[in-house]
Amino acid sequence: MELQVGNKTIECVKGDITHQPDCDAVVNAANAQLQIGGGVAGAIHKAAGPELARECRPMAPISPGQAVISGGHQLPNEHVIHCLGPVYGRDKPEDELLAQCHRNAIDPAEQHQLQSIAFPALSTGAFGYPLEEAAPVALNATKEALANAQYPQHVRFVLFGQKDLNVFEEHLRKL
Ligand code: AR6
Numbered sequence: 001m002e003l004q005v006g007n008k009t010i011e012c013v014k015g016d017i018t019h020q021p022d023c024d025a026v027v028n029a030a031n032a033q034l035q036i037g038g039g040v041a042g043a044i045h046k047a048a049g050p051e052l053a054r055e056c057r058p059m060a061p062i063s064p065g066q067a068v069i070s071g072g073h074q075l076p077n078e079h080v081i082h083c084l085g086p087v088y089g090r091d092k093p094e095d096e097l098l099a100q101c102h103r104n105a106i107d108p109a110e111q112h113q114l115q116s117i118a119f120p121a122l123s124t125g126a127f128g129y130p131l132e133e134a135a136p137v138a139l140n141a142t143k144e145a146l147a148n149a150q151y152p153q154h155v156r157f158v159l160f161g162q163k164d165l166n167v168f169e170e171h172l173r174k175l
Contacts (some may be wrong), residue, residue: 001169008146010139010175011156012168017120018047020158021076024114025069027105029122030082032061034068039125044080048073056082064091065100069108079112081105085123088130098123098134099141106145109152116154121164131164135171143175 002011017026017040029040034056036045045052051073059068059082067083083105086097101122109117122138123129142155159165 001172003172003175005143005146005175007153009154010142010146010172011154012165012172013156013158014160014162014165015158016043016160017118017158018043018075020118020156023077023116023118023154023156024112024152025072025079025081025109025117026075026077027067027117027119027122028080028082029120029125029127030062030084032063032084034060034062034082037126040120044075048075048080052080065097065104067101067104067108069112077118079108079114081108081117083122085127085129088123088128094123094129095133095137098129098137102138102141103145106142106149106152106155110149112151114152116156117152118156118158120158120160121168124164131167135168136174139168139171139175 028044031037055070062084064086083101086094124131
């Protein structure tokens with residue numbers, strides 16, 4: 001499902017964040033050290049190869065809400081934008097930090113003039129943010145950031161399961 005926001009589009013799909021070859025960048029649900037982890041970070045580092053962790057080392061550590069950009073290495077994408085989402089119940093206020101992640105991920109896309117970026121549902125796995133709460137925060141922050149930027153033109157949210165996709169689509173309709 002896709003929503004037109006001004007001259008930009010926000011799309012929600014079911015899929016794997018490492019299989020988005022038509023996007024200029026994918027967003028990593030990173031850890032503070034920007035090293036291989038579980039979930040999205042595990043899949044992205046595995047697909048990108050060990051050079052990704054090597055490139056990221058000098059940029060670490062990052063703090064909740066922050067985003068940094070690297071090359072995509074063996075991924076089909078030119079760049080990876082690494083975001084550290086808030087740990088639910090620990091990094092507060094969670095909603096503001098999660099919104100910051102989305103705004104801060106769009107900043108480097110603007111600087112590098114990237115047409116399209118793909119986000120996973122940041123913080124909703126190991127970091128415990130309930131997906132139903134995270135979806136409106138992620139979508140609203142993205143919509144606002146896109147309104148103030150020239151790039152990216154297209155943002156895709158890649159959800160791992162049908163249930164998660166349904167929740168994102170429900171909130172996308174309300175935007
Ligand atoms: N493609 C798309 N979505 C995925 C994929 C995938 N390949 N794999 C998992 N998801 P998580 P976080 C979904 O845990 O909560 C790591 O260990 C998953 O179902 O990757 O921000 C890092 O090292 C969930 O909805 O990220 C950090 O320490 C969402 O992506 C920590 O976990 C995010 O799950 C980050 O935790």
